[in-house]
Amino acid sequence: MTSRPPATTTLWRPTGPEELALVRELGWRAWPPRLPEQPIFYPVLNExxxxxxxxxxxxxHSGAxxxxxxxxETDFLSRYPVQQAGxxxxxxxxxPAEDLDEFNAHIVGTIEVVHEFRP
Structure with missing residues (x-):
């Protein structure tokens, strides 16, 4: 009996060069810990x-x-209700920042850069 891979949800994250460098250091598989003034990690649901x-x-603010x-994993994300921010x-x-390690453990595959913008 073969097991199916878990269902996944696609998320996007806009980021600046500093955070992206930290993602690169983490092998494109995790988001870095939040800074003290960043109590929440905000991935978004559309490109x-x-x-x-x-x-x-x-x-x-960052030059890029x-x-x-x-x-x-979709099942894991069900604990975070979708927020309509506008x-x-x-x-x-x-x-919540304290959930980020567990969130990272449920990323399937790698984090990819799909757009780059400069002034």
């Missing part, structure tokens, strides 16, 4: 929203913006 944040926030895509397509998950 368009991630692109908007990367362009409007990361490029302005990146959009990453990654898969997380319009109907502005959807996020709010993962």
């Amino acid at each position: 368009e929203y991630a692109v908007k944040i990367a362009l409007d926030w990361n490029v302005k 913006g990146f959009v990453t895509r990654f898969e997380v 319009g109907r397509t502005i959807l996020e998950l709010w993962v």
